[in-house]
Amino acid sequence: MSQFAVTFLLATVLLQTSISAASQSMEHCCAALSASIGLNKVLFPNTTLYDESATSYFAQQEGELSPYCYVKPTSSSDVSIIAKTLFQLNSDPIPVCPFAVRGGGHHTVIGIANIHDGITIDLGNINQTILNSDKTIASVGSGARWGSVYSTLVPEGLAVLGGRESGIGVAGFTTGGGISYFGARYGFGCDLVSNFEIVLANGSISNANARDNPDLFTALKGGSNNFGIVTRFDLKTFELGQYFGGSIYYLGSESPQLIDAFAAFTSNLNFDDRAGLLLSIIYTASEGFITACTFSYTEAIENPPLFVNFTSAIPSLLSETSVSNLSYFADELGGANTPDNLRQTSITATVKPVVSLLQQIYLLWNTTVPLISSAENLICSLTLQPLPVSFLNAGPLHGGNVLGLSSSGGPLVVLTLTVQYTSKSSDELIAWTTRELFRKIDALAKETASSNPWKYLNYADVTQDVIGSYGATNVQKLKAASASFDPTGFFQRVQPGGFKVRRPN
Numbered sequence: 001m002s003q004f005a006v007t008f009l010l011a012t013v014l015l016q017t018s019i020s021a022a023s024q025s026m027e028h029c030c031a032a033l034s035a036s037i038g039l040n041k042v043l044f045p046n047t048t049l050y051d052e053s054a055t056s057y058f059a060q061q062e063g064e065l066s067p068y069c070y071v072k073p074t075s076s077s078d079v080s081i082i083a084k085t086l087f088q089l090n091s092d093p094i095p096v097c098p099f100a101v102r103g104g105g106h107h108t109v110i111g112i113a114n115i116h117d118g119i120t121i122d123l124g125n126i127n128q129t130i131l132n133s134d135k136t137i138a139s140v141g142s143g144a145r146w147g148s149v150y151s152t153l154v155p156e157g158l159a160v161l162g163g164r165e166s167g168i169g170v171a172g173f174t175t176g177g178g179i180s181y182f183g184a185r186y187g188f189g190c191d192l193v194s195n196f197e198i199v200l201a202n203g204s205i206s207n208a209n210a211r212d213n214p215d216l217f218t219a220l221k222g223g224s225n226n227f228g229i230v231t232r233f234d235l236k237t238f239e240l241g242q243y244f245g246g247s248i249y250y251l252g253s254e255s256p257q258l259i260d261a262f263a264a265f266t267s268n269l270n271f272d273d274r275a276g277l278l279l280s281i282i283y284t285a286s287e288g289f290i291t292a293c294t295f296s297y298t299e300a301i302e303n304p305p306l307f308v309n310f311t312s313a314i315p316s317l318l319s320e321t322s323v324s325n326l327s328y329f330a331d332e333l334g335g336a337n338t339p340d341n342l343r344q345t346s347i348t349a350t351v352k353p354v355v356s357l358l359q360q361i362y363l364l365w366n367t368t369v370p371l372i373s374s375a376e377n378l379i380c381s382l383t384l385q386p387l388p389v390s391f392l393n394a395g396p397l398h399g400g401n402v403l404g405l406s407s408s409g410g411p412l413v414v415l416t417l418t419v420q421y422t423s424k425s426s427d428e429l430i431a432w433t434t435r436e437l438f439r440k441i442d443a444l445a446k447e448t449a450s451s452n453p454w455k456y457l458n459y460a461d462v463t464q465d466v467i468g469s470y471g472a473t474n475v476q477k478l479k480a481a482s483a484s485f486d487p488t489g490f491f492q493r494v495q496p497g498g499f500k501v502r503r504p505n
Contacts, residue, residue, distance in 0.1 A: 026068040026096075026097065026117060026118070026119070027068065028089075028096075029068070029086075029089055029096065029097035029119060030042060030044070030068050030069035030119065032085055032089060033069070033071050033082060033085055033086075033119070036081050036082070036084075036085045037071070037073065037078050037081050037082060041071060041072050041073060041074070041078065042069050042070070042071050042072075043069060043070040043071075043072065044068075044069050045066065045068075045069075049070075050069075050070055053070045053072075053120070053122055053124075054066070054070075056105065057105040057113070057114065058104075058105060058106040058107070058108070058167075058344060059107070059108045059110070059342075059343065059344035059345075060341060060342060060343045060344070061108075061110050061343055061344070061427070062105060062107075062108075062110055062111075062112075062113060062114050063114070065110070065111065065114040065115060065116040066116055066117070067100070067114065067115050067116070067117070067118050067119055067120040068117060068118065068119060069119055069120075070119075070120050070121075070122050071119060071120070071121045071122065072122045072124065072125050073121065073123065073125065073126060074125045074126065075126065075231075076126070076197060076199060076205050076231035076232065077205075079121070079123075079126075079199045079229050079231050080199050080203045080204070080205050081203065082121060083199050083200070083201060083202070083203040083228075083229065084202070084203030086099060086119070086494065087201055087202060087203065087490060090490070090493075090494045093493075095493060095494040097118070097119055097494070098115060098117075098118040098119070098494055098495070098496055099115060099118050099119040099120065099121060099494060099495055100112070100113055100114050100115040100118065100119075100120045100121070100495060100496075100497050101113065101120075101121045101123065101225060101229055101495065102114060102120055102121065102122045102123060102124070102169075103123055103142055103143060103169035103170060103171025103172045104143075104145050104167070104168055104169015104170065104171065104172060104173075105169065106167070106168050106169050106172060106173075107172055107458065108344045108345050108346045108418075108461075109460070109461070109462045109497070109498070110462070111496065111497035111498075112172075112225075112497045112498045113172070113497070114497075115496070115497065121229065122143070123141070123142050123143030123171065123229075123231070124143040125143060126141035126142055126143040126144075126231060126232075127141045127143045127144040127145075127148060128140075128141045128144070129141070129144060129148060129149045129152040129153070131152070131153075131156065131158075131237070135156060135158060135237060136236065136237055137194060137234050137235065137236060137237065138152070138153060138158070138160055138234075138235045138237050139232055139233070139234050139235075140160075140170050140232065140233045140234075140235055141170075141231070141232060142170060142171040142229075142230045142231050142232060142233065143169070143170075143171070144169070144170045145166065145167055145168060145169050145170065146162040146163040146165070146166055146167075146168050146169075146170060146173070146330060147166025147167060147327070147330055147331060147334070149162060149170065150162070150166070150326045150327045150330055151327055153237065153326075154325050154326055154327045157239055157240065157241050158237045158238065158239060158240060159182070159237065159238060159239075159240035159326050160189075160192065160235040160236070160237055160238075161178060161180045161182060161183070161186055161187075161188070161189040161191070161192045161235070162178070162180055162189060162235075163178075163180065163189075163330070164180065164181055164278075164294075164329075164330060164333050165330055165333050165334035166327070166330040166331045166333075166334040167334045168334075170233060171230055171233075172224075172458065173189055173458060174189050174190055174193060174233055175190065175220055175221075175222070175223065175224050175225065175230060176222065176224055176456075176457035176458040177189065177190055177221075177222045177401070177403055177456060177457060177458065178190050178458070179385060179414065179456065179458070180276075181245070181276045181296040181326075181329075182238075182240075182276065182296070182298065183276070183387070183391045183394070184271060184272075184273040184274070184275060184276060184386075184388050184390050184391050185273040185274065185298075185390065185394070186238065186394055187391060187392075187393075187394025187395050187397070187398065188221070188222075188391075188394070188395060188401060188403065190220070190221035190222055190401050190403075191221065191394055191395050191397075191398040191399075191401060192235055192236040192238075192398060193220075193221065193233055193234065193235055193236075194209060194210075194234045194235070194236055195207055195208065195209040195217075195232075195233075195234035196208045196209070196216075196217065196220050196230050196232070196233060196234075197230065197231050197232035197233075197234075198216070198220070198227065198228040198229065198230045198231065199228050199229045199230075199231055200227075200228045200485055200486065201228065201485075201486045201488065201490035201491060205231070206228075208220055209234075210399055213485075215477070215480065215481050215484065216481050216484075216485050217399075218399070218400055218401065218402060218477065218481075219402055219477060219478050219481035219482075221395075221400070221401035221402060221403070222401050222402045222403045222457065222470065222474075223402055223478050223481070223501065224457055224498055224499055225491065225495065225497075225498045226478065226481075226482055226486075226491055226492065226498075226500060226501045227481060227482060227485050227486055227491060228485065228486070228491065240298060240326060241300065241325070242300040242323050242324060242325055243296065243297060243298045243299060243300060243323065243324075243325075243326075244295065244296070244297040244299065244300070244301055244302060244303070244304055244321065244322075244323050245294075245295055245296045245297070245321065245322070245323075245324065245329040246294070246295060246319075246320045246321035246322050246324075246329065246332065247292050247293065247294045247295070247320050247321070247333075248292065248293050248295075248310065248311065248316045248318070248319045248320070248321060249290055249291070249292050249316060249317045249318045249319075249320075250290065250291045250292070250293075250314060250315070250316050250317060251289075251290065251291070251315075251317060252281070252282075252283075252288065252289025252290050252291055253289075254291055254314050254315070255281050255289075255291045255362055256359060256362065257314055258279055258291055258293065258310065258314060259279070259355065259358050259359055259362055259384075260355055260359075261309040261310055261313070261314070262277070262279045262353075262358070262384055262386075263353045263354070263355035263358055264309070264355075265277060265306075265309070265310075265386065266353040266386035266388065266411050266413060267353045267411060268388075269389075271386075271388040271389065271390060271411070272297075272306055273388070273390045274297055274298045274299060275295075275296070275297050275304070275306055275307075276295070276296035276297070277293065277294070277295055277296075277307075277310075277385075277386060278292075278293065278294040278383055278384070278385050279291070279292075279293055279383065279384040279385075280292045280293075280294070280381050280382070280383045280384075281362060281365065281381065281382045281383075282379065282380070282381040282382075283369045283373075283378070283379070283380045283381075284378070284379045284380075285373070285376075285377055285378045285379070286377075290317070293310050294333065295307055295310070295321060296329070300323050301323070302321075302322075302323055303321070320332070341422065342377070342379075342420040342421065342422060343420065343421050343422065343423075343424065343426075343427065344418070344419070344420055345418070345419050345430055345431060345434060345461070346416060346417060346418045346419070346459050346460075346461065347416075347417050347434050347435065347437075347438050347459070347460065347461035347464065348414065348415060348416050348417075348438075348455055348456050348459035348460050348461070348464070349414075349415045349438055349441050349442055349445070349451075349455070350387075350412050350413070350414055350415070350451075350452040350453075350454045350455065350456070351412065351413050351415060351441075351445045351450050351451055351452060352411075352412060352413070352445075352450040352451075352452065353386070353411055353412070353413050354448065354450045356448075357444065357445060357448050357450045358384070358413070360444055361382075361415065361441055361444070362382070364437060364440055364441060364444070365382045365417070365437065368433060368434075368437045371429075371433050372419065372421075372426070372429060372430050372433050372434075374426070374429075375419075375421040375422075375423050375426035375429070375430060376421060376422045376423040376426070377420075377421055377422045377423075378419070378420070378421045379418075379419070379420040379421070380417070380418075380419050380420075381417070381418050381419075382415065382416070382417050383415070383416045383417075383418065384413050384414070384415060385413065385414040385416070386411060386412075386413060387405070387410060387411060387412040387413070387414060388410065388411045389407045389410045389411055391410070392405050392406060392407040392409070392410045392411075392412070393407045402470055402474040402477055402478055403454065403470055403474070404454060404469065404470035404471035404473075404474045405452075405454055409452060412452055412454075414456055414459070415441065416456075416459040417434055417437065417438065418459075419434060434461070435461065435463060438461075453469045453471075454469045454470070455469040457499060460499070466499040467499050467500070467501055475501075478501045479501055479502055482501045482502055483502075489502065
């Protein structure tokens with residue numbers, strides 16, 4: 001036998017041994033979790049419940065990852081036991097039981113809420129919404145989705161700052177910042193959190209609020225999954241009854257005029273903080289180019305006058321606006337925007353509402369769509385969302401967050417490109433093309449002195465430096481909180497997915 005053949009054979013044996021050892025380690029990890037919290041809460045491959053978890057992610061790519069087991073706790077005590085078990089099993093520098101944590105599973109970054117050859121902790125059974133006695137606080141389990149939260153609050157004439165779509169999860173939305181219908185008045189979703197219940201790396205169940213662990217409290221307002229596993233959000237409520245909302249659809253050729261109206265609306269120095277707006281420029285393989293505006297106005301007024309440049313001045317194809325409630329609008333938008341079995345990707349940027357810049361960005365998008373039009377069942381949308389000065393003022397009024405935005409930099413526009421399709425063979429093309437588009441957008445915004453470095457975590461691409469975009473001061477706050485509450489770097493080292501504060505060496 002030649003030296004090459006011997007070397008190849010040894011390498012093959014070592015690889016197979018390594019794979020076998022890794023498999024045995026993970027089987028040991030899942031068995032240890034079964035023993036600690038009960039076999040009925042650990043789901044293994046080739047079972048119906050395992051498959052249900054795997055197929056319920058927003059992005060099909062995320063569901064294609066295959067954990068050795070899903071673990072489904074039903075309480076913070078369960079999560080504490082899971083954390084203690086994993087902490088003990090991963091005492092060596094190289095993790096033997098890497099894991100991911102899933103709230104709603106609505107992000108498009110692969111591996112942020114699932115893991116291949118690891119353990120996925122699915123919080124979906126921790127999903128209650130409970131109002132306190134005076135109905136000023138809604139305590140929401142971290143596995144809840146906003147639709148169930150709203151169904152509890154709407155009959156009480158109440159709301160919280162949550163997702164616009166009913167299927168979005170509470171946990172990722174809130175710890176990623178959270179842009180809602182009502183941000184112009186109340187700020188980011190994280191700004192109205194009064195307390196986080198969180199399980200730390202050592203399994204201890206702690207609270208983070210303005211009095212207890214205030215540094216951790218601030219860090220969790222935008223710091224994502226870096227510090228522990230949040231098991232409950234105590235959210236401040238506000239009164240909300242029937243209000244104006246819904247969407248209007250236009251021909252794609254109306255996009256330039258709608259962008260003009262959007263820029264004027266966002267730049268208004270007397271911005272009405274009862275108002276919310278999204279402008280989405282859309283291409284679909286089946287319908288071609290269309291444009292949609294989604295409105296909210298927290299009064300029971302049909303077609304409020306401040307939207308006249310959208311509702312009357314520009315001819316529309318279809319109007320689906322009405323006066324209704326938060327549950328209705330969240331269900332309606334969720335049904336329109338979350339078709340099943342689609343691959344998903346998104347990427348984001350933040351710019352000033354300069355109309356000439358926004359028009360140039362639209363032209364860049366328009367010339368990019370043909371480059372990916374070969375993807376099966378393509379839906380490509382560029383969405384513009386306003387961050388008026390009142391929105392940016394709200395964070396400091398509620399104790400601050402780590403997002404790094406201030407009213408002095410506003411108003412701003414959050415740009416989001418979302419691409420949905422069915423062909424796995426298009427993954428690389430779409431990833432490269434969308435990143436190249438946003439490289440051009442970032443460069444154009446800088447050239448025109450209209451850029452802002454901030455990246456919204458919940459829309460970001462894996463290649464974007466979300467944490468760095470919060471600014472050096474906030475990065476240091478996040479690193480300090482991580483070092484204080486997770487001194488061994490457990491959530492940096494053993495939970496690899498997501499946007500990390502301090503990557504292990």
